[in-house]
Amino acid sequence: MAKRKLDQTPRFADMLAAMGSEPRLRIVRLLLATHPTGAKAGDIQAELGIPSSTLSHHLEKLRNEDLIAMRRDGTSLWYTANVDVLRELLSFLYAECCTRSQVIAVEEILSACNS
Amino acid sequence: MAKRKLDQTPRFADMLAAMGSEPRLRIVRLLLATHPTGAKAGDIQAELGIPSSTLSHHLEKLRNEDLIAMRRDGTSLWYTANVDVLRELLSFLYAECCTRSQVIAVEEILSACNS
DNA sequence: TCTGTATTTCTACTAGTATCGAAATATATG
DNA sequence: CATATATTTCGATACTAGTAGAAATACAGA
Numbered sequence: 001m002a003k004r005k006l007d008q009t010p011r012f013a014d015m016l017a018a019m020g021s022e023p024r025l026r027i028v029r030l031l032l033a034t035h036p037t038g039a040k041a042g043d044i045q046a047e048l049g050i051p052s053s054t055l056s057h058h059l060e061k062l063r064n065e066d067l068i069a070m071r072r073d074g075t076s077l078w079y080t081a082n083v084d085v086l087r088e089l090l091s092f093l094y095a096e097c098c099t100r101s102q103v104i105a106v107e108e109i110l111s112a113c114n115s
Numbered sequence: 116m117a118k119r120k121l122d123q124t125p126r127f128a129d130m131l132a133a134m135g136s137e138p139r140l141r142i143v144r145l146l147l148a149t150h151p152t153g154a155k156a157g158d159i160q161a162e163l164g165i166p167s168s169t170l171s172h173h174l175e176k177l178r179n180e181d182l183i184a185m186r187r188d189g190t191s192l193w194y195t196a197n198v199d200v201l202r203e204l205l206s207f208l209y210a211e212c213c214t215r216s217q218v219i220a221v222e223e224i225l226s227a228c229n230s
Numbered sequence: 231t232c233t234g235t236a237t238t239t240c241t242a243c244t245a246g247t248a249t250c251g252a253a254a255t256a257t258a259t260g
Numbered sequence: 261c262a263t264a265t266a267t268t269t270c271g272a273t274a275c276t277a278g279t280a281g282a283a284a285t286a287c288a289g290a
Contacts, residue, residue: 009137009140009141009144010137012140013134013135013136013137013139013140014135015135016131016132016134016135016140017131017132017135017136018135019128019131019135020128020129020130020131020132020133020134020135021128021132021277021278022124022125022128023278024128025124025127025128025131026124028208029124029208029211032208032209032211032212033211033212033215034215035212037215040236041236041237041238042235042236042237045237050279051279051280051281052236052237052238052280053237053238053239053240053279053280053281053282054278054279054280055237056237056238056239057238057239057277057278057279057280058278059238060238061277072286072287074236074287074288075234075235075236075237075286075287075288076235076236076237076287077236077237077238083212086208090205090208093143093144093147093201093205094147096144096147096148136247136248138248155266156266156267156268157265157266157267160267166249166250166251167250167266167267167268168249168250168251168252168267168268168269168270169248169249169250170267171267171268171269172247172248172249172250172268172269173248174268175268176247187256187257189257189258189266190256190257190258190264190265190266190267191257191265191266191267192266192267192268231290232289232290233288233289233290234287234288234289234290235286235287235288235289236285236286236287236288237284237285237286237287238283238284238285238286239282239283239284239285240281240282240283240284241280241281241282241283242279242280242281243278243279243280244277244278244279245276245277245278245279246275246276246277246278247274247275247276247277248273248274248275248276249272249273249274249275250271250272250273251270251271251272252269252270252271253268253269253270253271254267254268254269254270255266255267255268255269256265256266256267256268257264257265257266257267258263258264258265258266259262259263259264259265260261260262260263260264
């Protein structure tokens with residue numbers, strides 16, 4: 001087994017933690033549902049009924065983990081899901097699946113949702 | 116859009132939160148790697164270098180979310196990953212992917228790792 | 231430039247989570 | 261039944277995260 005260049009576990013753990021709260025998971029799902037257009041902060045706030053300051057806090061956390069991206073359009077800020085990063089996360093989870101007991105290739109985790 | 120029977124979001128958020136800490140993510144990956152045999156608590160402890168009381172705490176949390184299962188064999192407790200539940204989680208994440216903008220079927224998320 | 235709208239940053243409080251040594255429990259074996 | 265091994269439960273501490281009202285910032289339009 002070759003030496004790992006860099007352990008990605010802490011990074012993916014942080015990503016999972018970022019999605020591991022009900023409001024943030026709802027946000028991510030909303031952005032997946034509206035992908036690739038995304039949604040304005042105000043829309044998210046209206047749909048999920050979260051106070052704007054709290055919402056901003058959550059969006060920042062998701063953005064820190066690179067799970068979502070932001071772009072400005074006038075006074076509105078649009079948020080979109082980073083589906084590539086999400087795919088990366090799922091691949092990581094299953095990358096070592098069963099490697100020590102039986103050989104099962106786990107390729108092509110997801111090919112939907114073109115970014 | 117039909118009325119939802121029950122909102123699964125809190126449950127899946129808890130599952131993500133359970134995997135959203137570095138030691139627990141390592142545990143899950145170790146159990147995936149050794150699936151379907153699994154590993155004894157002592158083996159996990161040795162491999163990850165976590166004090167037994169701390170490890171026990173983490174294992175309990177993962178078990179509460181049904182991400183792993185436990186069975187006793189003599190004085191040893193064996194833990195295994197619940198790959199079905201993990202698959203369910205991945206499906207949930209992508210279930211509504213792009214539904215509001217373009218129609219992309221997201222079936223067959225994962226067919227590897229037969230439980 | 232003044233006004234309104236969209237969103238973030240500041241500040242503070244509360245509650246939950248991670249950690250681990252020590253003691254307790256469960257099982258097996260001589 | 262006494263002892264050894266495997267693992268959990270107890271208890272205590274330190275840290276981290278979620279929440280939201282109020283103030284600040286960014287942009288657009290008259």
